[in-house]
Amino acid sequence: MAKARNIKNPFITVNPSPLPFFYFLPVSQLASYIFSPKKNHRSHKLCKPPNLSLFFLSLLISFTFLGISALRFIPISQDTASCSLISPSSPGSLSTASAPLLSATLSLIVSDNEDELTLSNSVIVPLPAHGVTGNLSKEERDFWEQPDGEGYKPCLAFSIGYRKASARISKEKRRFLVVVASGGLNQQRNQIVDAVVIARILEAALVVPVLQVNLIWGDESEFSDIFDVKHFKRILQADIRVVSSLPSTHLMSRQSVETKIPHDVSPQWIRSKFFKHLNEEGVLVLKGLDSKLSKNLQPDLQKLRCKVAFHALRFAAPVREIGNRLARRMWIEGPYIALHLRLEKDVWVRTGCLTGLGPEYDNIIINAREAEPEYLTGRLNISHTQRRLAGLCPLNALEVARLVKALGSPRSARIYSAGGEPLGGKKALQPLVAEFPNLVTKEMLARDGELSPYINKSSALAAIDYIVSLSSDVFIPSHGGNMGRAMQGHRAYVGHRKYIRPNKRTMLPFFEDTSISDEEFGSIVRKLHSKSQGQPEPRTNRRDRDVVAYPVPECMCKHRTGIF
Incomplete structure (x- = not known):
């Protein structure tokens, strides 16, 4: 493997399986090997003119074998038995039929092939975007149209110096980094990404990160419950060494935990602060990494961030299975929208905002905030009305409904609601359902018992939302938030799928103006969001942006070929 790391092409196959000799034979010659009698094979090859019937027979047999091989990988599911490819209730009809479904199904299955694991098949790939036709208005057609990727494709070409250093760093057995990741799924993902980068900076082996018990949701899931540990190790084996646990030689009765990490720390700060301690003790335990590492790193470390986020952090097989199943149920009926609604009680408490559901729920939020003021993350010196107009509050269901309608979505659009249980339950969603009745949640989409293993497992449920949302x-x-940023970057990385970031600060004053007609309101909203619908937006326009949310230009470039 040491030699492989010095090859210029960064997309190196890990443990490639050798191709059988007949892979290189012409189709007709392969058939003759299989079906021609041995005693006649030589004379047939040298003396007889080509047998056209045998040639066509060989083609038929070869395509038959190819079809059988493909069918072996397609899961036979009752999901598609009751669904037609084109739903009469869908806003448009598919311009593609079974071919994209076959392609998408294969792409999801190929990513599980452990014999030929490459960057190109390790990324979580969404089901294909729908081509929409039918009797649609211009606004509706524009709404479903996918953005122009401008030729940007994934490109993770690490430098020669990085790959040379990998030969040594990936074999490290003396220094070990232990990281405790906290928060919800996407907050944990951010910390795991930074953990890998810090391990690389410190030239240390990384112990599989520890997921702290979530105090808000009571989720006691371990890393292996959410992510594929074997896959995580294999994808990163050329960058750092990942181990499941500390070796016995490094176990201590007591171990100090470093929690005082300032914001925006550089690799130089990391090395000066921790390298000596790590050399002396052999173990470093870090906690509270949340977005502390600088967003502006050298190109190789930025690429490593993308490699971890989009390739290494694959969800565990059971989570992938149910997520893909629900995604197919949404996808097979036609195009759909995924809304990440932040209507949970803890979100209202933390942001210092009110729900818009009336005094009963306002008092619940106010009392909770007064009881635990440390949860408030917003500025204390402004009122909740000022917070809302400043764009610091989540949109409630009524505001989301007005936004989606103004953007051009037809009333018949199918909507997948991602997120936790909203404060107020069905009442909180009622304004959105009244405008868009085809709204479903994972609980509505799942069948009896499918989500039972994930009761009280908020991270796994969030991972299922992630998978279904990615294919929307x-x-x-x-x-905004961690889920929004993760989805923004991931959708860009896998083909620039449409992502609309609400311009709340500019838009909300128009929500309050009752003198504006619906037609004029729609025109204003579409104009406000015309440049924020998934087109490539370079991270370098604002240096404080996370490369995982803005993978251009460090992880994506204009190139004729890419990962996919």
Whole structure:
């Protein structure tokens, strides 16, 4: 493997399986090997003119074998038995039929092939975007249209110096980094990404990260419950060494935990602060990494961030299975929108905002905030009305409904609601359902018992939302956050799927103006969002942006070939 790391092409196959000799034979010659009698084979090859019937027979047999081989990988599911490819209730008809479904199904299955694991098949790939036709208005057609990727494709070409250093760093057995990741799924993902980068900076082996018990949701899941540990190790084996646990030689009765890490720390700060301690003790335990590492790193480390986020952090097989199943149920009926609605109680408490559901629920939020003021993350010196107009509050269901309608979505659009249980339950969603009745959640989409293993497993449920949202034709978050940023970058990375970031600060004053007609309001909203619908936006326009949310230009470039 040491030699492989010095090859200029960064997309190196890990443990490639050798191709059988007949892979290189012409189709007709392969058939003759299989079907021609041995005693006649030589004379047939040298003396007889070509047998056209045998040639066509060989082609038929070869395509038959190819079809059988493909069918072996397609899961036979009752999901598609009751669904037609074109739903009469869908806003448009598919311009593609069974071919994209076959392609998408194969792409999801190929990513599980452990014999030929490459960057190109390790990424979570969404089902294909729908081509929409039918009797649609211009606004509706524009709404479903996918953005122009401008030729940007994934390109993770690490430098020669990086690959040379990998030969040594990936074999490290003396220094070990232990990281405790906290928060929800996407907050944990951010910390795991930074953990890998810090391990690389410190030239240490990384112990599979520890997921701290989530105090808000009571989720006690371990890393292996959410992510594929074997896959995580294999994808990163050329970058750092990942181990499941500390070796016995490094176990201590007591171990100090470093928690005082300032924001925006550089690789130089990391090395000066921790390298000596790590050399002396052999173990470093870090906690509270949340977005502390600088967003502006050298190109190789930025590429490593993308490699971890989009390739190494694959969800565990059971989570992938149910997520893909629900995604297919949404996809097979036609194009759909995924909304990440931030309507949970803890979100309202943390942001210092009110729900819009009336005094009963306002008092619940106010009392909770007064009881635990440390949860408030917003500025204390402004009122909740000022917070809302400043764009610091999540959009409630009524505001989301007005936004989606103004953007051009037809009333018949199918919507997948991602997120936790909203404060107020069905009442909180009622304004959105009244405008868009074809709204479903994972609980509504799942069949009896399918989600039972994930009760009280908030991270696994969030991972299922992530998978279904990734395959949506349009994704809209109601309030930024870690899920919104992760989905923005991932959708860009796998083909620039439409992502609409609500321009709350500019848009909300128009929500309050009752003198504006619906037609004029729609025109204003579409104009406000015309440049924020998934087109490549370079991270370098604002240096404080996370490369995982803005993979251009460090992880994506204009190139004729890419990972996919």
